[in-house]
Each structure stands twice: as C-alpha cells, then as structure tokens.
Amino acid sequence: CAKKPAPVPVTTDDQAAAQQAVQGVEEMGAGETGIGESMIGEESMDDSMSMPQTVASLERIYFNFDRYDLSPEAQAILINNAEYLKANPDQKVRIEGYCDERGSDEYNLALGERRALAAQKYLESLGVAGDRLSVISYGEEMPLDPAQNEDAYAMNRRAEFKSMP
C-alpha cells in the first residue's frame, strides 16, 4: 500500500515563547498513564471528487442573509439557466449552495443545502428533469471573496451551477 506519509511537523511562528517546534514523529507512551501516541494513518489517495467546471451560460444566483428564498432576479436567471439546460439535454449539473462566513458553520452547511435545493426545485418546475440535477452544500467554505465586508458577504451568499462530466 501507499508509503505512509510522514507526519508534517507544524512549526510555530515567533509568537509565544512557550510554544515550540513540534516533533511530528510518533509519540511513545510514557510511564504513569502511557501518554497516547498519534500519527497519520495510511490513506489510499483516490480522488473521486471529479472537478466540475462552471458552465459560462449557467449563471450563479444570490441570496439575502440567512435566507434561501429566490428573489425575482434569481428567478429570472434560473429561467435562462433552464432554457440553456433544455437546449442541452445531456448536460448534467451539480448545484452548489454557499453562504457568507458569518454564522455557525454547521448551520450554514444546512442553509447552503436549502439554497441549492430551492434552485433545483425551481428548475424542475421550469421543466428541467430532476435526474440531471444534483445538490451539494459547502456552507461558508470556498468564498468567492474572502474579505470580511458586506459586499464580500453578498457575493458569497450564492448557488453555483457546475456541469458534471
């Protein structure tokens, strides 16, 4: 099986004197209670997450804070997206739901899924076959704009449409 990746020591920066460079090696037990040892397991590195590409003519849509309802603008974009999908019947699409970084990550994962599902249901109501559409939520991961201001937050509250091979 694959060579065991050596644990990567985490070097400290010049911050607190009490923190020091770390031995990434396997820790041994020590006397009294046998200090736990931990190391990195062997993993087979198959990357089954195929890298979808954003389809230019499938535009992303945006949402208000802590909301997953479709605004009139979002609906208009989805109507165009549905036209494109009906014109390309063999195109499969993954709808990715995102949030801005405020809020608990887990709540945002759930909210991101809600946003992706809202887009999916609307596309289906426009006649796009459901089996062509899949949904995933990334919550506040992978922001379009990592800045911490209202404009960036607005950019990140979105659903994207990625074509799947």
Next chain:
Amino acid sequence: QVEIRAPGQQTIAVANTQLVPLSGTPLPAIAAELHDVMAADLELSGLFRQLDPAAFLDDARRPGLTSSRVDFNQWALLGAEILIKGGYQLQGERLLVDFRLYDVVHRRLLTGRRYAGLRRDVRTMAHKFADQVLKSVTGREGPFSSRIAYIDNRTGHKELYLMDTDGANALRLTDHRSIVLNPDFSPNGREVIYTSYRRGNPDLYRKQLSTGQEARLAFKKGLNIAARFRPDGREIALTQSATGNPELMLLGTDGSRRRRLTSHWGIDVDPSWSPAGDRLAFVSDRQGNPHIFVMDLLGGQTARLTANGKYNATPAWSPDGKRIAFTRLEKGVFDIYTVRPDGTDERRLTFGPGNKEHPRWSPDSRFLVYSSDQDGRKGIYIMRADGTGIRRISAGGGQCQHPAWSGQR
C-alpha cells in the same frame, strides 16, 4: 486538601521551584521547560499567585523528595502557602521526573508523582502534575494534560490537527486535501469523529488516535455533519439531510441508525448533550431565526433556551451540567455567552473586535476553548469559564477553528 477557592477570590501563594537533577549532569532545558509549563498552567487556572523565584533561598536547590528534607521555614518566610519541588533524571531517551507538592503552612506532603517516559514527554508530565496540583487544592483535577483537536488550513486545505492545551506538540492527523470540519472526541479519548468532503459529499469519519486508522461512519446523501458523542460514548447525535431536510439523528457508534430526533421543516443542527445524556441542546430556525432549543429525549418536549438575540448558535453543554455556552451574533459580531440550562442567568463572556465562535468546554468545566479572528486570522483561544484569562494557543500559519477538547487523560 486546602480549602476550596473559586478563581478571582483570594489566590493561593505558590512557590514553583525548578526541579533539580537527581543524578548525572544538570539539564537546564528540561528543568526550565518543566517549570515554564507548570507556571503557565497555574497562571491559567486563576487560583494562584506565583512567588518570584529570585527570592527563593538555598532550599530551592534541593530536590526535597520527602517532607523531612524540606526546610519549610525558608518557604514560610517568603509567604508561600504551597510549594512545588522535585527532581529529574535522563538516561539516554528515558526521562524520569519526580514531582512533590507540599503544604507549607501544615508542613506536610499534599501529593507526589513519578513520571517515566521519553525526553519528548516532558511537557505532558508537567501538565499532568499541574492537574494534580489543582486536584489537591480544589478537589477537582485540572484539564491541562488533555488534548485539543481542531481544524487548520495551513497546508492549503482544512485538515484535522491535535495539540496540547497550551498549543504545543501540534500534529496533523488527516491528509484528505479536501475540507475537514468540526471534530469531536469519543469520551474515552481514543477516537475522533469529524466531517470530510473527501469523497465529494460531507460524510462523517472516525479516526483511531493510537493507530491513525480511519473509516467512514455515516455517509448518507447530503449532510452528515456536527456529530457529537453522547457522554456515555454509546451513541452519536448529528445532523443528516437524506430525508430532504436537515434533521437531528441518533446513530450507534457503528454508524447504524437508532432514532430520528426531529421532524420539523426547520433546520435542526449543532447538537450538544447534557452530561446525563437525557437532553440535547441544538440550533433550529423553526421560529424564524436560529435559536437554541433543549430537547428532552425521554419525554420528547422541546423548549427554546435563548430568549435574547436574533442569531444564537453552536451550543455546548458543560460537563458539570451547570452552563450552556453558545455564540451570538450582535451588531455584526459573534461573541460567546453562557446561560443556565433553564435559560436564566445569561452572561456575556467576550467583548471587543473579532468573531468568537464554536465554544467547547474543558473536561473539568473550568475553561472554554473557542475560535476567534480578533487579530485578523482565525485562531484557537482559551479562557476561564467566567471569561477571564484569555490567551491564544494555536500557532500561526493557517486559519484555525472548530476546537474540540478531549476528556480527562
């Protein structure tokens, strides 16, 4: 045992001496590291006033492994109430450390420990004895020798890490090159569970700490997130959305489904168990905004916990059952609060710039660990349960978040 004092009340004067070599050549680095780790833990506890070592007299240079060999007068003269002494011995890589804790006022030994291990276990040995010092003084062991799991993206991907309670000995545990989120320790401390997108969907994974062996535990389509072990370690609560909506579910530790806990149109997420495992705090937007609710698993009723604020999240029930910590969005910033499980006596713990999120309790309920971006980059911070003693513990490098505290080790 010295009478109990709460942090902030009058502190106990402690003389924390450098341990002396029991045989062989002196090793100042070992003596200094043992001393400094102990001093930082005592400081964090808020229970002690540490005397200035410059004032120590010659008895500080003797190991004093038995009370008969300690010159208590010297220490009483300095106003010390308790005294930490001892010695060390290094044979090759084998390290032997003898700690003693004396009650200076009553001139007697409170506790002593001998640790045998390797040179690199020196910090853990000091943490372990600091736990014993707290036990002698308050009746309850400290958490300093436990570990903290967290997420760091220093490699360019969010991976799972482990570190000591003072941030040292950081070690990367996963190599998924995807997104790993929200770890939780099993009560016996041998295992960590966490969510990962490694296979293209947010699935729940488990990892044995001693072997590094990893497996998928729950991988229904959609969300398998925010998993928390029940305190008895026999079941896991998490949020899954395969039913079409994010609901709280109960799984066996083999991943088998035991029970569906919520059937509500709202988002139900972030479960946190009461110590007895009969109640569950969680976040739901069933009343519009995200608020924290408490569900009675036996009776089945669910009541809202947070009366104030418009966005409350990530509840964490203290192991002693007395408080529930959570984060609240107020004027665009997240701060950490605690409240009694009946919703009364709400207290705000953090102030100032930055979002403070994801609070988690230490196993002895004295401390909270959380993430904050107050210095521009998310880091892991620790503070006492009353909000004092804040210090950052994660090293620089990446954005660190989602801390989880292991049980007593």
